[in-house]
Amino acid sequence: MQNLGFLFAVLPALRRLYKGQELQNVCQRNLAYFNSNPVLALPIIGASLRLEEKKSCGSELIMEVEEFKSALAGPCAAMGDSFFWGTVRPLAAIIAVWLAFTGRWWSVPLFLVLYNVPAIGLRLYGFIQGYRRDYKIVDNLQRWRLSDLAYRLRAILVMVLGGFSAWIAFSSLESARQSTMWGWLAVPCVVLAGSFVRRGLSSLVMLIGLVILLWIGLHLCTSLRL
Amino acid sequence: MMSGFPYCMAFLASLVAGLDRTAVFQLMISRPIVAAPMTGWLLGDSTTGLQIGAFLELLWLGRIPVGASIPPDDTQVAIGSTCLAITQYPGAPIPLTAFAILCLLVALPFGKVGEFFDRVARRLNGNLWVRAERAIDGGRYRALTWLHLQGACHFGLASVLTFGVILLGGLLSLRILVPLLSCDLAVMLPWLRLGVPMVGVAACLCTVNFRPAIWVYCSSFLVIYGLLQIFG
Numbered sequence: 001m002q003n004l005g006f007l008f009a010v011l012p013a014l015r016r017l018y019k020g021q022e023l024q025n026v027c028q029r030n031l032a033y034f035n036s037n038p039v040l041a042l043p044i045i046g047a048s049l050r051l052e053e054k055k056s057c058g059s060e061l062i063m064e065v066e067e068f069k070s071a072l073a074g075p076c077a078a079m080g081d082s083f084f085w086g087t088v089r090p091l092a093a094i095i096a097v098w099l100a101f102t103g104r105w106w107s108v109p110l111f112l113v114l115y116n117v118p119a120i121g122l123r124l125y126g127f128i129q130g131y132r133r134d135y136k137i138v139d140n141l142q143r144w145r146l147s148d149l150a151y152r153l154r155a156i157l158v159m160v161l162g163g164f165s166a167w168i169a170f171s172s173l174e175s176a177r178q179s180t181m182w183g184w185l186a187v188p189c190v191v192l193a194g195s196f197v198r199r200g201l202s203s204l205v206m207l208i209g210l211v212i213l214l215w216i217g218l219h220l221c222t223s224l225r226l
Numbered sequence: 227m228m229s230g231f232p233y234c235m236a237f238l239a240s241l242v243a244g245l246d247r248t249a250v251f252q253l254m255i256s257r258p259i260v261a262a263p264m265t266g267w268l269l270g271d272s273t274t275g276l277q278i279g280a281f282l283e284l285l286w287l288g289r290i291p292v293g294a295s296i297p298p299d300d301t302q303v304a305i306g307s308t309c310l311a312i313t314q315y316p317g318a319p320i321p322l323t324a325f326a327i328l329c330l331l332v333a334l335p336f337g338k339v340g341e342f343f344d345r346v347a348r349r350l351n352g353n354l355w356v357r358a359e360r361a362i363d364g365g366r367y368r369a370l371t372w373l374h375l376q377g378a379c380h381f382g383l384a385s386v387l388t389f390g391v392i393l394l395g396g397l398l399s400l401r402i403l404v405p406l407l408s409c410d411l412a413v414m415l416p417w418l419r420l421g422v423p424m425v426g427v428a429a430c431l432c433t434v435n436f437r438p439a440i441w442v443y444c445s446s447f448l449v450i451y452g453l454l455q456i457f458g
Contacts, residue, residue: 003355004351004354004355004358004370004373004374004377005374005377007358007370007374008370008371008374011367011370011371015367023367024362024363024365027362027367027370028359028362031355031358031359031362038252081290082435085290086290086433086434086435089254089257090287090288090430090434093257093259093283093287094284094287094430096259096280096283097259097280097283097284097287100259100276100277100279100280101280101423103273103276105263105272105276107259107276107280108259108260108263108264108276108279111254111257111259111260112253112254112255112260115254116253116254151436154434154435154436154439155436155442157434157436158431158434158436158439158442158443158446159442159443159446160446161427161430161431161443161446162442162443162444162445162446162447162449162450163446163447163450164423164427165423165424165427165443165447166446166447166448166450166451166454167450167454168419168420168423168424169420169424169451170451170454170455170458172416172417172419172420173416173420174458175416175419176416176417176420180454180455180458183451184451186420186424186447186451187443187444187447187448189424190424190427190428190431190443191428191440193424193425193428193429194428194429194431194432194440196428197428197429197432198432203285203286203425203426203428203429204298204334204335206425206428207285207331207334207421207422207425208331208335210418210421210422210425211331211414211418214414214417214418214421215407215410215414218410218413218414219410
C-alpha cells in the first residue's frame with residue numbers, strides 16, 4: 001500500500017495550503033488507501049495537488065479529492081503495470097540480454113536507458129499535466145493510448161523472443177560442435193515447456209528437471225560407450 | 227584466510243538494489259541484468275556478473291509483481307549467485323561459465339525465502355499506517371517523514387536478510403554439489419547455455435498478453451533460424 005508514500009509526497013504542499021485542525025483533516029484524508037503503478041501515480045499526485053489547492057481557496061469541487069484518487073488509482077495501476085512491467089521492461093530486457101550473450105557490456109546501460117527514458121519522462125510529464133489539468137487528466141490518460149501501444153510493443157517483444165531463441169539455438173549447437181539441424185527442435189521444445197508452465201509448473205522446477213535430465217543423459221551416454 | 231571485503235561489497239549492492247526493487251525510485255537497478263553485473267564489477271569480475279544477470283533475467287522475464295502477489299526475490303538471487311561464483315570459483319578444469327550457472331541454480335531455490343521476508347516487511351509497513359494516523363492526530367508531521375523512511379528501511383532489511391540466506395545456503399550447497407558435478411559441468415555447459423534461456427522464453431511467452439504470440443514467435447524463429455542456416 002502506498003498511502004503513506006502518497007501523503008509523504010504531498011505533505012510539503014499541504015503544509016503550505018492548510019494550518020491547524022484543517023491540516024490534520026486533510027492529512028487524514030490523504031492517508032486513505034491508495035495503491036497504483038509508481039509511474040502513473042504521478043499524474044494522480046499532480047491532479048490531487050491542484051484540487052487541494054482549489055479547495056483551500058474555497059472553490060467548489062465536482063468530485064472530492066479522495067474520490068478522484070480512488071477512482072483513478074485502479075485503472076492507472078492496470079494500465080501502468082501492463083505497459084511498463086508487462087511490456088517495456090521485458091522488451092528492454094530481452095534486447096539487453098541478447099547483447100549481453102554476445103559479450104557487450106553496454107547492454108546494461110542500454111537496458112536502463114530503454115526503460116527509464118519513457119518511465120521517468122512519463123513521471124515528469126504526467127505530474128505536470130496532472131497539476132495543469134486536474135480532472136481533465138483523465139482525457140490525457142485516454143489520449144496516450146497506453147493499452148494500444150502496449151499491444152503493439154508486445155508484438156515486437158514476441159518477435160525479438162523468436163529471433164533470440166533462433167540465435168541462441170544456432171550458436172549453442174555450433175559451440176557444442178553438433179549439427180545445427182537439431183536447432184529446428186527448439187520450437188517444439190519451447191511449446192512443450194510453455195504447456196508445462198500453463199499447467200502451473202514453475203520455471204525453477206523445470207530448470208532443476210533439465211539439469212537432472214542432462215546429468216542422467218550424460219552418464220547414460222558414457223556408460224553406453226563403455 | 228578468506229577476505230570479508232567481497233562480501234561487504236556484495237552486501238552494499240544487495241542493500242542498494244533491494245531498496246530500488248520496491249521502496250526507492252524503481253530505476254530497475256534491481257533487475258538481474260543490472261544487479262548482477264554491478265555486483266560483479268564491485269567484486270572485480272563484471273563478465274561473470276553479466277552472464278549470470280542475462281541468464282536470470284531471461285528466466286524471470288515475464289514475472290510481474292501485480293497487486294499483492296510477491297514474486298521470488300530475483301534481485302538477491304542475482305547478487306548472491308554472482309558473489310558465490312566469484313568468491314567460490316575453484317579454478318580449472320571447471321569452466322567459470324559452468325560454475326556461474328551452477329551457482330545460479332544453487333541460489334534460485336533460496337530466492338523463495340525473499341517472498342517470506344518481503345511479506346514480513348509489508349506486514350510491518352501495514353502497521354505504520356496506524357502510527358501515521360496517531361502522528362497526524364498529535365500534529366507531529368515530521369514523524370510522518372520518519373515513518374515513511376522506516377517503511378523503506380523494512381524493505382532494505384528484508385533484502386539484506388534474503389541475501390544472507392542465499393549466501394549461506396549457497397555456500398553449504400556448493401560444498402556438496404561441486405565435488406559431485408565438477409567433472410560433468412564442462413560437458414553440460416553448451417546444453418545448459420541452450421536449455422536455460424529456452425525455459426525462460428517459454429515462461430515469458432505464456433505470461434505475455436498477446437493472443438497470436440505463439441504464431442508470431444514461431445514465424446520469427448523460423449525466419450531467423452533459416453537465415454542463420456543459409457548465411458550463418
